[in-house]
Amino acid sequence: MATRVRPGSKRCAVIGGSGFLGRHLVEKLQDRGYSVSVFDLHQSYQLQGVTFHTGDLCDRQALLSALQGVSLVFHCASPAPASDDRALFERVNIRGTQTVIAACIEAGVQKLILTSSASVVFEGTDIKNGREDLPYARKPIDYYTATKIQQEKLVLEACDEQNGFLTAAIRPHGIFGPRDPQLVPILVDTARRGKMKFIIGDGKNLVDFTFVENVVHGHILAAECLRPDSPTCGKPYHITNDEPVRFWDFMSDVLVGLGYSAPRYHLPYTLVYGLALLLWLLTLVLRPVMSFKPTFTPMRVALAGTHHYYSCERAKEDLGYKPVVSLKDGIQRTVLSYPHLRHGA
């Protein structure tokens, strides 16, 4: 094991710091006086005072050189769920996370905070105010989620108070905000192709959407509360906006805010889910000869048509968490940040 980094040092590294959440985290950490470095496949921006290391997190040597002198690591890298690439998820989220843990220990890092996902307990059926003690999904809804479960277990099991290596996991849900490459762009693309006319199910299902700055806030609180003997050691925390909202109201607010029409016509959930499943199976069969990516995947349909919202009581109690941006303000700031996606732009 390397020489231990001075306890209380404010040197941290963000693995995945070029991504959507990672970059917001880097910016806030810098504001709070941390000295920050980024480890990612690529460098997507420049920020004075931030050092970038490009490399693959599965490469232990590359990680080791990036982690020298770092006391706190945030691991928020993952292949995008939309890639639906089982081998890639297993390589990066499972074996890569084992490499991250080993490199952290070897470099003398003291704290590791993982960005997990609230979806680790979601099996495609209703979850209302779910707490962290719900069992992991036995039948995860996709490969992405299956590997996020393994990843979270690895990180939490690595927590070793005796040897001074402390870990915790943040489970956000439905992150949105400026620069998100996923939720708003996919929504707008679907609307532009005339496919956002339908509501899947009765439209009354409640879901958590979490403004990115609240997710960042949860990560930093977890890192700062993670001390030997603190209740945070080895624990997962739901971090949400604490304002469950009807999935279709949220979608409509974003669409209308950007000048598109809200979906109006209802389609039965089981019909759409069945069709999405058929289409997904077809993409698997046809993959050797052609590749296409359906908009309505079984995972998206399940997310769009069921209740799934989570209690963040544990984060409130252990971390003193409270959302810093309301859902209404978050939606407004998000909509304003995408002028190029406005209707007619």
Ligand SMILES: NC(=O)C1=CN([C@@H]2O[C@H](COP(=O)(O)OP(=O)(O)OC[C@H]3O[C@@H](n4cnc5c(N)ncnc54)[C@H](OP(=O)(O)O)[C@@H]3O)[C@@H](O)[C@H]2O)C=CC1
């Ligand atoms: N967005 C959401 O709604 C939710 C996200 N999460 C989790 O939050 C985290 C961040 O997600 P988000 O910011 O949305 O995702 P992004 O894709 O924007 O960011 C992930 C970053 O990790 C990088 N990366 C991927 N593979 C590797 C690798 N092998 N080595 C080094 N870097 C790599 C990506 O590079 P590249 O772009 O080149 O692939 C990207 O820069 C993820 O762990 C995700 O599972 C959890 C719940 C909800």
Ligand SMILES: CC(C)CCC[C@@H](C)[C@H]1CC[C@H]2C3=C(CC[C@]12C)[C@@]1(C)CCC(=O)C[C@@H]1CC3
């Ligand atoms: C086409 C429409 C039915 C839906 C368009 C919006 C969706 C792209 C998003 C709605 C909920 C989002 C979500 C995620 C990705 C984007 C959505 C499906 C995650 C799967 C991202 C990664 C996670 O860990 C969980 C997220 C749940 C919510």
